[in-house]
Amino acid sequence: MELTLPATATPATEIQRVCIGSTSWRGDSFIGAAVTWLLQFAARATDRVVLQRFVRFRLRPATVASVPQDIRLTPITAEVIEQLRRHPDAAQANFASGLAFWNMGVRNGFIWMENGEPLCFQWQLTDSDLAALRRHSSWGNLYPPLGPGMAQREKLWTFSGARRKGIASRFAAAMLAEARRQGVTTLVTHVSADNVPALALVEKSGWTRSGSIVRYEFDIPLFRWLRWSVALHCENRGVRSQHQSTKLSANGFIEEAVS
C-alpha cells in the first residue's frame, strides 16, 4: 500500500529543523535537505510508518497583562512527584508520561494545590531539561534546543474532577507570571493536532500558531527496539518578522535578542 503523506512544508511554511534522536540539522542545510528527501522517499516505499502531527505555538509573556493573585504555584519536587504517583490519574498514560519526565532529569515545573489536593500541573522546560529529554526519551526529537530567554511548556494536566471549571486557564495565567519572574521572554509549546480541548485552550490563552511538527516513526521488524523516528519542525513564514526580536543563530536554533 502506498501512503499519501501530508505535505511537510507548504508555501506558507519552511522546514526549520530536522531532528533524529538527540541530533538535529537546519532544514536548509545539505544534511537537513538530504534527510528530508530520504525520509519522504522511504515513507512512500513502505507503510511501516506512523505519522504524528503537532501544532507549534509561541507566546511572549510580557504581552499578557492579567495575572490571578489567588493561585499559589508549588515547584515540583521529589515529594510532589511521589504524591502524584499515588494519584488515580497516574494510571492515565498521558499523565504518567508527564511524571516520567522527572526520572529523565527534568526539574522545572509547577503544580497548583488546594487543601493538599492537586488541581493542575505543567512543566516549564529550560534548555537543560530539553537536553535531558533528548538523552532519555524516544520522543526526544520533539525537543531541539531553544536559546537564551526561551522556555517550553509541556504536559499540562488538569486533574480529573477539576476539569471545565476554568482551572487550566487560571493556572496558565499564573504560570505566565512565573515565566516573567524567571526572566523568560518567549515561551513555546506544541499540541497534538487532534487534541481539540488543548488547542482551544491554548488559542484562548493568547498563544499564536507558529508552525508544526511532523514526526515519522518507522515500525521495522527486528529493529523495533531502535524506535527509529525523525521529526520535521516547520515554521510559518513571517513568524520571525512578527517577533521582531527573534533571530536564527548560525546553527539554526531560535535565539531571542535580549530587549
Ligand SMILES: CC(C)(COP(=O)(O)OP(=O)(O)OC[C@H]1O[C@@H](n2cnc3c(N)ncnc32)[C@H](O)[C@@H]1OP(=O)(O)O)[C@@H](O)C(=O)NCCC(=O)NCCS
Ligand atoms: C486540556 C485541559 C488541560 C483543559 O483543562 P481545563 O481545566 O478543563 O480547562 P478550562 O476549564 O480552563 O477550559 C478553558 C477552555 O479550554 C477549552 N476546553 C477545555 N476542555 C474542553 C473540552 N473537553 N472540549 C472542548 N474544549 C475544551 C474550552 O475552550 C474552554 O473554554 P470554555 O470553558 O469557556 O469553553 C484538560 O482537559 C486536560 O488536562 N486534558 C488532558 C491532558 C491534555 O490534553 N493536556 C494538554 C496537553 S498540551
